[in-house]
Amino acid sequence: MQGVEVRDRGEHNPQPLRVHVTEPEPAKHGFIWFQGGSDGVVRAWICASCGYTELYTDNLAALYESYRKTLG
Numbered sequence: 001m002q003g004v005e006v007r008d009r010g011e012h013n014p015q016p017l018r019v020h021v022t023e024p025e026p027a028k029h030g031f032i033w034f035q036g037g038s039d040g041v042v043r044a045w046i047c048a049s050c051g052y053t054e055l056y057t058d059n060l061a062a063l064y065e066s067y068r069k070t071l072g
Helices: 060-070
Strands: 020-023 037-045 054-057
Touching: 020 060, 037 060
Parallel strands: none
Antiparallel strands: 020 037, 037 054
């Protein structure tokens, strides 16, 4: 089974499980500044015979770009 949604129970209703990478605050920015970052949705691939499960995250390019900014 591929691309099965993985959900978090949440307070009020189930939400798709996400990962988030927050970008660091730049040394110089204007008076109005918004924290940068990227999100990705986690999906599962599940073996229908044994139940073995692998997790995969979409939006990899944007997540990796945000992550690289945290490295300095």
